[in-house]
Amino acid sequence: MQLSRQHGLSMVEVLVALALSGFALLALGSASATAVRYTKMAQYRATAMQLATDIGERLRANKGSPAQDGSPATGFLAGDYDFLSDFASQASGADLPAQLCNTPTSNCTPAQIAALDLALWRRLVREQLPQGSVYLQRQSDTAAADLWLVWRDPAVAATDEAPALAQECPPGLGRGQDSSLRCSYFRINL
Numbered sequence: 001m002q003l004s005r006q007h008g009l010s011m012v013e014v015l016v017a018l019a020l021s022g023f024a025l026l027a028l029g030s031a032s033a034t035a036v037r038y039t040k041m042a043q044y045r046a047t048a049m050q051l052a053t054d055i056g057e058r059l060r061a062n063k064g065s066p067a068q069d070g071s072p073a074t075g076f077l078a079g080d081y082d083f084l085s086d087f088a089s090q091a092s093g094a095d096l097p098a099q100l101c102n103t104p105t106s107n108c109t110p111a112q113i114a115a116l117d118l119a120l121w122r123r124l125v126r127e128q129l130p131q132g133s134v135y136l137q138r139q140s141d142t143a144a145a146d147l148w149l150v151w152r153d154p155a156v157a158a159t160d161e162a163p164a165l166a167q168e169c170p171p172g173l174g175r176g177q178d179s180s181l182r183c184s185y186f187r188i189n190l
Contacts, residue, residue, distance in 0.1 A: 037155050041182070047128050048149040048184040054124070055081075055136070056188040058117040059145060063190055064110045076138065076145070076190065080114030083122070083136045086174030087150055087181065090133040094122035125149060135170050143190040148173065153182045 064075020072078060097115040101108035108116075118136075125132040129151035138145045148170050169175050169183035 040155060041153065044129060044151060044153060044182065045184055048151075049186075051121070051125050051128065051132075051149055052147055052184075052186040052188065055117075055121050055147065056186075058121060059188060060190055062110055062113050062117065063143070075110035075114060077143070078111065079138050079140075080111045081118055081136060081145065082138050083118060083134055084172055085133075085135075086172065087133050087178075088174060090122075090126075091131070093126050094119045096120070133173075135173055137170075145188045145190075146170075147186040147188055149184045149186070151182055152180050 059076045059081055062075040062080075064073060064077040064080070066077050067073040074080075096119050097112065099106070099108060099112045099116070101113055101116050122134055125134055129149065131152040133150040135148040135150065136145060137147075150169065150173060168185065169181060170185075173181075173183070175181050
């Protein structure tokens with residue numbers, strides 16, 4: 001009967017096992033961080049969808065009338081909801097108009113209602129999305145509007161998403177090289 005010279009694991013085997021375990025834990029940590037990042041991005045996009053639905057209902061409620069017999073168009077059809085300011089100019093938030101149209105005796109024009117709707121909705125966007133901003137443009141040939149909701153999201157400004165950034169924001173937004181801005185585009189048909 002021969003005695004075995006090996007009485008357990010050698011130190012090298014233990015170090016290799018620890019190194020492999022460390023790499024596996026790093027991979028799990030990275031996967032977890034990525035999952036959290038994409039979950040947050042999905043939350044922002046869901047919020048953007050709810051905000052787009054909100055302004056869509058406001059546009060439908062104040063669609064207005066088309067220009068006829070020399071009278072100008074009113075409400076949405078007159079372009080009263082167009083908002084084409086760049087991201088930097090929206091940093092201070094939205095000011096409410098002088099006429100609030102909030103009493104039963106208020107006699108507001110469609111343009112005044114649109115100004116109030118837009119200001120209240122822009123405040124809502126600012127509250128629900130980080131540095132939330134809007135870019136809203138009516139399509140003159142149809143009863144539709146193009147809407148971009150924009151927010152600053154530094155957690156998803158990774159290089160693997162850089163190609164999509166160039167196409168998801170409108171050209172007039174003034175994004176520049178800021179890769180932390182995220183945009184969601186919506187087409188609202190009335």
